[in-house]
Amino acid sequence: MTKLKPKYYQNPDVIFLAQDLLGKILFTQKNGEITAGIITETEAYFGEEDKASHAYGGKRTLRTEAMFQTGGFSYIYLCYGIHHLFNIVVSHKNDPKSVLVRAVEPFEGLSVIESRRRRSACDKTISSGPGSVCKALGIDMTFNKKPLTGEEIWIEDSGLQYSQDDITSTPRIGVAYAREHAALPLRFYLKNNRYISKK
DNA sequence: TTCTGGATCGACT
DNA sequence: GTCGATCCAGAAA
DSSP states (O other): OEEOOHHHHTOSOHHHHHHHTTTOEEEEEETTEEEEEEEEEEEEEOGGGOTTSTTGGGOOOTTGGGGGSOSSBEEEEEETTTEEEEEEEESSTTOOEEEEEEEEEEEEOHHHHHHHHTSOTTSGGGSBSHHHHHHHHTOOGGGTTOBTBSSSEEEEEOOOOOOGGGEEEEOOTTOGGGGGGTTSOOEEEETTOSOOSOO
16 A cells, blocks of 8 residues: 555546545554544535635635645544534645545554444444544544645555446535535445445 | 534434 | 534624
């Protein structure tokens, strides 16, 4: 397995990347403990034109600043005052596209993940849903704006390849306010995996 | 300074 | 299926 390179993330085709990232492995290292999960579900946010994106209209604030960085950095924010959500920033500088990781399948450090989530790794709710992914992998705001090629958080290519037949696409979750962009099929998940937020 | 609402989860019915 | 938790960023003023 090899760590994905900066070049991989600089691709401006966020819809391709949201699908290509399925099957890749997201690692974190915290307090010397390494945990990882196979990415099973993602959503694409296509930038300034996307009414569902925090960067819609080129809105640039302290929070959204992370998305305007060069592809290959993390964008993490707090949702509903409770949950952290993890995004992979892609494309080039000042093009705020990102991929939201919505679910992973536990891969490494299972006992650490189980104690963080207080349930068995066999329970599919352990890391299905964007808030759960962050909790399972120990991701909080200290991971915001980090390079995904470093030693705290990174993604490896497992070599797994999927065809369009293996991937289901649906509208994104929780973005009804995005009006005409709410129905776009920009959510992707592995058809045959049980670690999915909802079918 | 104050107000509003959200890229959700889990407990409970 | 329904609903409360919980708090910060962004907008209004």
